[in-house]
Amino acid sequence: QVLDFGWPDLHTPALEKICSICKAMDTWLNAGAHNVVVLHNKGNRGRLGVVGAAYMHYSNISASADQALDRFAMKRFYEDKVVPVGQPSQKRYIHYFSGLLSGSIKMNNKPLFLHHVIMHGIPNFESKGGCRPFLKIYQAMQPVYTSGI
DSSP states (O other): OOOOOOOOTTOOOOHHHHHHHHHHHHHHHHHOTTOOOOOOOSSOTHHHHHHHHHHHHHHHHSOOHHHHHHHHHHHHHIIIIIOOOOSHHHHHHHHHHHHHHHTSSOOOOSOOOOOOOOOOSOOOOSTTSOOOOOOEEEETTEEEEEOOO
8 A cells, every 4th residue: 555645845744734644654553463654755854754753743642552662663763764854844843743732732724824024134145245035935835926036
């Protein structure tokens, strides 16, 4: 059985997608003692890190004693091999997902409107000082606006 839950590289999936992935993994693992989940990624390891970390939070909520031991083994592998969840948005979404599971965060189904962006200070990325920032806005994983560069 193969399921494709892909999303663009260097992006974080919608929280609903993380929930779907974790539910599918948990359903498969609980369907048979010999079932395993294999995660494959064509890009950087950050996406695998997001899924791995999210599932560890998810499985902690519904773990039996045997699953707790499996979770420990998975955590060791995760820390040794997959740990680079490098993008700030990926790290932030793991915290959001953990908050959803614990009940400390609720999903907002209302639309969000971006009215303006304010940058305090100018980062010094160039040898002569300053930078040339640009803004790219995504909606449902599709770019809807890119400022001039």
